[in-house]
Amino acid sequence: MIMHKIHKVLRISAIATLGTQSGARNMTDHNLSTEVEQAFLKQNILKVVPKKILHVTYQRDITVGLGNELGISQVKEKPQVTWEAKESTYYTLMLIDPDALSRRFPILSEVRHWLVMNIPGSAVENGDEVIEYRGSGASRFTGLHRYIFLVYKQPNGIITHNEPHTSNASIIHRLRTSASKLAKKYNLGDPEFGNFFEAQYGT
Secondary structure: OHHHHHHHHHHHHHHHOOOOOOOOOOOOOOOHHHHHHHHHHHHOOOOOOOOEEOEEEEHHHEEOOOOEEOOHHHHOOOOEEEOOOOOOOEEEEEEEEOOOOOOOOOOOOOEEEEEEEEEEOOOHHHOEEEEOOOOOOOOOOOOOEEEEEEEEEEOOOOOOOOOOOEOOOOOOOOOOOOHHHHHHHOOOOOOOEEEEEEEOOOO
16 A cells, blocks of 8 residues: 555656756646646647646656647657556557648648557557657747647557658658548547647757
8 A cells, every 4th residue: 555655656746747947837646637638728739639648758857748848959869658558458659740840831740750559558669660759850930849749549459550661860751641640540549648848949
């Protein structure tokens, strides 16, 4: 019982506390689900928004916190991503930018920065990295871009897909994509977990 309480406190602390360098909101278990849903609803991007928090941590303990602004240099390397996964369940992880070329003129939206399918539990490293991770690439004079992490449950287990592989040095198969269309194609349903940050050129 004591160990359970300690684990709960540590988990809440991990998602609720962030250094001033990142500027994220404070969250508690009591209002966390509401915080996630409301934060996504305000963005007016997804028709159905995730209600569960996705834990995303970059190097030097830089944490994504439902819309906090991060520097491009802080998100250059692939982050650690975890969620409350169910046993014997596979998931798909996406990272998208809906604001390319800019939020006012999203003519390249969505840019797919990361796509990992067939993830056993939350072991992202054991999934099929279809599109390799690529950090923020906001252009000059395009303002803040939103970078949205989404996790979908694969209801039918392992997916035999035909998605082409893209390296982190390539922009092929990244531009003008759609998270919702990919989810529909593979019967993923709605995103269960989510989080996002903002970044802009020169930070």
